[in-house]
Amino acid sequence: MGSAYLLRKAGGAVLTLFAIAVLNFFLFRMLPGDPVNSLLPRNVSQEQKQALRTRLGLDQPVFPAVVRSSSGALTVDFSTLPDSLLHNQFLTSMGNLLVLDLGMSYSESKPVLEVINDHLWPTVLLVGTAEVVALVIGILIGIRAGWRRGSRFDSLSINGSLVLYAVPLFWLGMLLFYLFATPNGIALLPGQQMVTPGLRHSDPLAYWVDVMRHLILPATTLALGLIAGNALIMRSSMVETLKDDYVTTARAKGLTDAQVVRRHAIPNALLPTVTVIALTFGYVLGGAIGVEEVFSWPGMGTLTIDAIHDKDFPVLQGLFLIIAACVVIANLIADMLYGYLDPRVRT
Amino acid sequence: MTGVTAAAPGRRGRRHAWYDSWAVIRGNRQSLLGVVILTAFVLIAVLGPFLVGPIDKAAANKPLLSPSLAHLFGTDRSGRDLFVTNIWATRISLLVGLVASLLSMIIGAGIGISAGYLGGRWDAWLMRFTDFFYVLPTLVLALVLAAVLGPSLTNVIIVIAITAWPATARVIRSQTLTIRERMFVDRARATGASSLRIMRRQVLPNVFGLVLANTTLTIAEAIFLETTLSFLGVGPKDSYSWGRILDESFAAGALTLGKWAWFVPPGVAVVLVVLAFTLIGAAFDEILDPRLRRRKRGAADPGGPDVTAAGGSLLSIESPSVPTSESFDRRGG
Numbered sequence: 203m204g205s206a207y208l209l210r211k212a213g214g215a216v217l218t219l220f221a222i223a224v225l226n227f228f229l230f231r232m233l234p235g236d237p238v239n240s241l242l243p244r245n246v247s248q249e250q251k252q253a254l255r256t257r258l259g260l261d262q263p264v265f266p267a268v269v270r271s272s273s274g275a276l277t278v279d280f281s282t283l284p285d286s287l288l289h290n291q292f293l294t295s296m297g298n299l300l301v302l303d304l305g306m307s308y309s310e311s312k313p314v315l316e317v318i319n320d321h322l323w324p325t326v327l328l329v330g331t332a333e334v335v336a337l338v339i340g341i342l343i344g345i346r347a348g349w350r351r352g353s354r355f356d357s358l359s360i361n362g363s364l365v366l367y368a369v370p371l372f373w374l375g376m377l378l379f380y381l382f383a384t385p386n387g388i389a390l391l392p393g394q395q396m397v398t399p400g401l402r403h404s405d406p407l408a409y410w411v412d413v414m415r416h417l418i419l420p421a422t423t424l425a426l427g428l429i430a431g432n433a434l435i436m437r438s439s440m441v442e443t444l445k446d447d448y449v450t451t452a453r454a455k456g457l458t459d460a461q462v463v464r465r466h467a468i469p470n471a472l473l474p475t476v477t478v479i480a481l482t483f484g485y486v487l488g489g490a491i492g493v494e495e496v497f498s499w500p501g502m503g504t505l506t507i508d509a510i511h512d513k514d515f516p517v518l519q520g521l522f523l524i525i526a527a528c529v530v531i532a533n534l535i536a537d538m539l540y541g542y543l544d545p546r547v548r549t
Numbered sequence: 550m551t552g553v554t555a556a557a558p559g560r561r562g563r564r565h566a567w568y569d570s571w572a573v574i575r576g577n578r579q580s581l582l583g584v585v586i587l588t589a590f591v592l593i594a595v596l597g598p599f600l601v602g603p604i605d606k607a608a609a610n611k612p613l614l615s616p617s618l619a620h621l622f623g624t625d626r627s628g629r630d631l632f633v634t635n636i637w638a639t640r641i642s643l644l645v646g647l648v649a650s651l652l653s654m655i656i657g658a659g660i661g662i663s664a665g666y667l668g669g670r671w672d673a674w675l676m677r678f679t680d681f682f683y684v685l686p687t688l689v690l691a692l693v694l695a696a697v698l699g700p701s702l703t704n705v706i707i708v709i710a711i712t713a714w715p716a717t718a719r720v721i722r723s724q725t726l727t728i729r730e731r732m733f734v735d736r737a738r739a740t741g742a743s744s745l746r747i748m749r750r751q752v753l754p755n756v757f758g759l760v761l762a763n764t765t766l767t768i769a770e771a772i773f774l775e776t777t778l779s780f781l782g783v784g785p786k787d788s789y790s791w792g793r794i795l796d797e798s799f800a801a802g803a804l805t806l807g808k809w810a811w812f813v814p815p816g817v818a819v820v821l822v823v824l825a826f827t828l829i830g831a832a833f834d835e836i837l838d839p840r841l842r843r844r845k846r847g848a849a850d851p852g853g854p855d856v857t858a859a860g861g862s863l864l865s866i867e868s869p870s871v872p873t874s875e876s877f878d879r880r881g882g
Contacts, residue, residue, distance in 0.1 A: 365820070
């Protein structure tokens with residue numbers, strides 16, 4: 203792969219990450235009021251407040267020559283100038299980011315990175331499982347629909363996908379919960395948390411079986427939402443590929459229909475599809491938030507909602523940064539994969 | 550969504566276009582279904598609240614009643630009639646969807662037309678800005694924005710408008726690029742018209758069909774996003790939307806209590822409305838791109854029921870053989 207192409211894409215991603223960090227900084231400076239007030243109980247003295255402000259670096263100017271007045275509004279103050287060029291919240295926070303210091307959580311007295319880390323792997327497990335299932339099933343449906351375009355199967359799968367596409371994932375989760383996790387339907391599966399509360403697991407195997415049972419409903423919900431999109435993407439990729447010249451050539455060579463599809467169409471249609479699906483990573487993470495909330499799955503989605511309710515802004519800020527960074531990196535990988543697979547875009 | 554054929558249509562041409570559009574919608578069973586569903590919901594949103602009266606703030610009924618003739622969807626935890634609440638929610642949800650999409654269309658079309666027409670450095674910077682917002686995960690950005698701004702109807706509309714415009718800007722820009730090269734734009738430029746005037750008088754009317762087609766998809770996306778935001782607890786607290794009913798039902802344990810009439814109707818409503826907009830969007834694609842139009846009935850039609858157009862609207866294809874991820878990015882999840 204051309205190294206210029208690689209370099210340009212990587213450079214773009216780094217620039218985007220920086221822009222996200224800047225946006226993140228300003229977004230949370232827009233918050234009204236003094237953050238110290240929401241951190242401390244009401245009856246603390248001014249000195250204690252000031253001490254906390256100093257500790258959090260909130261007494262510094264926000265930006266060179268921009269200070270927060272006592273009323274909370276941002277004002278320009280040139281008298282702070284040569285000093286505030288170096289000592290300001292913006293530079294401090296960017297510097298902290300470079301060493302991966304995301305600050306302390308308000309509600310749990312732990313570093314933000316640690317809090318997020320506690321919730322990382324349940325989300326990885328949920329999203330990973332759903333994505334794998336949705337890839338396999340979605341691509342299989344897409345192949346069949348695109349190959350037999352206009353068939354009963356094709357219109358059924360397209361219409362099904364369109365309907366599924368209009369269903370909010372969290373609501374789908376609620377329906378599945380109602381039907382399969384409560385006695386109102388058939389209470390087959392657990393629908394809350396990741397493990398049965400209070401249950402002591404004698405051995406790791408029992409623990410994993412328990413986790414898997416809890417995983418079924420949320421993962422099915424998320425996978426159903428992804429299958430619709432994946433099938434549509436694979437289908438349209440199949441349809442386009444079947445129009446290509448090399449498919450006509452393969453037919454002209456006298457290969458059977460099945461051979462043409464299996465050897466020529468599917469591999470060629472698959473590559474762009476997988477790349478495009480990598481680009482949908484942001485959507486998957488977004489969808490996981492609602493699903494996690496419904497099934498009380500202890501992942502980053504639930505953490506996001508909890509952070510919003512507790513006004514735990516450092517955690518929310520950290521989550522936004524990390525999720526956005528994941529999406530940018532997934533896009534970069536998709537770009538590179540695509541450039542690697544299709545030499546035409548490497549310019 | 551390629552190739553608008555109209556060349557600066559005059560009034561007569563436009564009327565012709567409207568007639569053509571209606572013919573396409575009427576001839577396509579799916580988009581007709583979309584129009585019927587949508588009309589029903591618009592009627593409910595406009596007239597419904599007058600027929601059912603205000604939401605019962607005093608909550609005179611018994612809480613958690615099951616559906617009956619007196620209370621079609623039963624009552625909620627504080628005794629409010631859920632049928633009445635759902636009728637009012639229809640109005641709020643559609644209103645938020647409509648206003649937020651209009652705002653987002655103005656931002657998207659403005660940036661798309663400017664970038665496409667002005668070109669060069671303007672184009673590069675505006676598109677860099679657009680791509681930045683395009684990459685950010687929609688729902689996460691919307692959640693953070695809503696949390697920072699605080700819960701209110703206006704804020705939710707602003708949040709949705711801010712997160713929804715980039716897809717539109719990209720589509721409008723590429724359409725503007727082709728229109729810029731057309732004769733009538735050259736002619737206008739030769740007469741000394743300013744860029745702003747050309748963008749308004751020559752470019753805008755010619756991308757307007759596309760803007761409209763995009764609006765249908767954006768409204769669906771906006772309603773989707775509003776529902777999710779309200780369900781996750783960052784929506785407005787002073788009015789009822791479908792998302793807020795779902796949030797309250799979930800928080801009150803309607804799932805374990807078996808109160809299906811509490812959480813099924815609002816969800817079904819969201820699905821129907823979003824589906825209706827998607828189907829109508831597909832018809833718009835057909836109107837804008839006559840190549841997609843179905844051959845007359847009776848002729849050999851390998852496409853069967855016209856589902857390809859619907860698929861096409863979700864998967865706008867940018868480069869040959871590569872469907873884009875637009876379909877995903879357009880929604881909050």
